[in-house]
Amino acid sequence: MTPSTDLLTALILTLLVGTAVAVVRMRGLFPALMLMGIFSLLGASWMLVLDAPDVAFTEAAVGAGVSTILGLTALALTARRAKTSSRKPWPALVIVTITGAALVYGMSDAPGVGDPAAPASKYPVPSYVERTDHDIHIPNVVTAVLASYRGFDTLGETVVIFTAGIAVLALIGGVAVSVRNTGPAGGRAGDGQGGDQPDELARGVEPAA
Template structure:
């Protein structure tokens, strides 16, 4: 696909579908993050990037086999990694057995926060949540730096309006 606008729109739709899948899998926190970051912010940043560049991708000069080989090996490794996963809906799967009911029972006494989800994310999983926040913040700053660095520099000097030799 050479049309970059269509590629950005497909990326946004795919992210929105991913958020829908996570919602169907009873993971509303992941679904909300995917919808806001994946379908929302990423799509807006990609559209902003398109505003600064061209809308058509350049035709490839040659078709190297190495990137295709890397993608195929990585895909095969990912598929191989899913072979040990428990079946969907398995009541004995770790996802069905955790968090342990004691988290719900002890959360208010341990953390003194009435909302159990907030207690788990902010205290029991505090370092994990901090790490995720740092990654998202760093990615946002990197995108802003890249977008700011891509602006064309304006020439400085007396050629602008009111400047130059004729002004006077």
């Protein structure tokens, strides 16, 4: 790595740690979700530094974009704030420290970041890079592996998304209908009685307020 990318890496990693710690301390769910968007964007920036532009694009679009929208939808249907939990933090901290120490021990003899002699970069990567242009006739090796060499994996991924869509519909298809039914009714009541009637939909959205 050149000194400038080293500096950039250190900056992005510092910001990632700061964001994650802020999410832990946050009680409001809305700010926590917004910080998650920032977390994903920082992650995507680091992926770009690590020469993985395809993943960086996907993470920025899906991680920072679609996930945030899904989270906001869930917030609108549930609650805005988390209540202060009565449980003690120590058992969780002990478990997390032990798990983290085990992970550090497991990673401690890994090859360094960017080591060209690392086993992960030796086999079978060079053959993919050499053959893509001849076999698939496109320059992007990631796309070639994703859509052609490992095309069945991508088909399986599509099946997973389809299944998830069916599961979501089966779980909350009825909820969406009930929210739609209370919404206009509450709005009409508010209009008819000069606005002193509390809006049903607003009460449903913000039970804490």
